[in-house]
Amino acid sequence: MSLLVVGSVAFDAVETPFGKCEKMLGGSASHFSISASFFTDVSIVGVVGGDFTEEDQQVFIRHGIGTRDLERIDDGKTFRWRGRYDYDLNVAHTLETQLNVFANFKPKLSEESKAARLVFLGNIQPDLQREVREQIPNAELVALDTMNLWIETTRDSLLRTIKVVDLVIINDAEARQLTGIPNLIKAARAILSWGPKALIVKRGEYGAALFTPENYFAIPAYPLESVFDPTGAGDTFAGGLMGYLSSQEKLDEDAMRRAMIFGSVMASFNVEEFGTERVRRLTHEEINNRFHAFKRMTNFEEIPFQRVGQAVR
């Protein structure tokens, strides 16, 4: 089995300046796995309640996503998140979080899941992330995402989890909040000093940057004229990134750079419609076309230059 994600499977209620949706499939594991399924075999570790319908489950089945470790608690309710975005779509305002079945969740991994080569610890309580990490000591690459809620309420536990992962994927505000350092480059160096080999900082409409102890690599976001709903963009980015890495034999920096482009490509589709709607309908041709557009957008030649002309004195 190639890629495993632990995270929330949720019903989201979202309001943006452009529209409103009362109930849609969301959650970090949902956005991540649907995105990753275009590149590799991916399975979810998570929990849903009795209100999670056959139709909801079919979304995963149709994308070939493994649900063996997606537990169902018939007399419980699925995790719910309600959020609002104002015109600055980079900032999500949480209006309500109902942990529901996540409140007592104990992740139990099947033998198949324990053999995963790559693992994504999606945005959930950091103790749960660590419990999963400890059950897969031999994974080749373990990545983690988090959010302001856990930085504020469970910071110590989060720091312990960060120490035992290879890659941290967070947004710029979270990097600043986590370290208390306003300069992003210094904040990134501080996070790397805690143990991870690499850090990716997501910067919403401004793109994303990769930090390793030796190198720095940054890409813009795909220029979109209409962004409809940014919910799940971060998880969709991580899904494309980890999904692509999972399809590669060598997980070196070149692969990581291409993976960042695939992550951005997937995220750019995600924000075009509510929830997971746009990504669900994607084709490989659309993904490849946008990958090429990204290359044209960022490619330039290095030509030695000489100063020409004479200054007028």
Ligand code: AMP
């Ligand atoms: P993002 O990719 O950062 O936009 O993540 C959005 C997703 O995170 C939504 O679909 C929510 O269901 C989920 N989410 C929001 N708050 C939490 C939380 N406290 N724990 C787990 N998942 C959450």
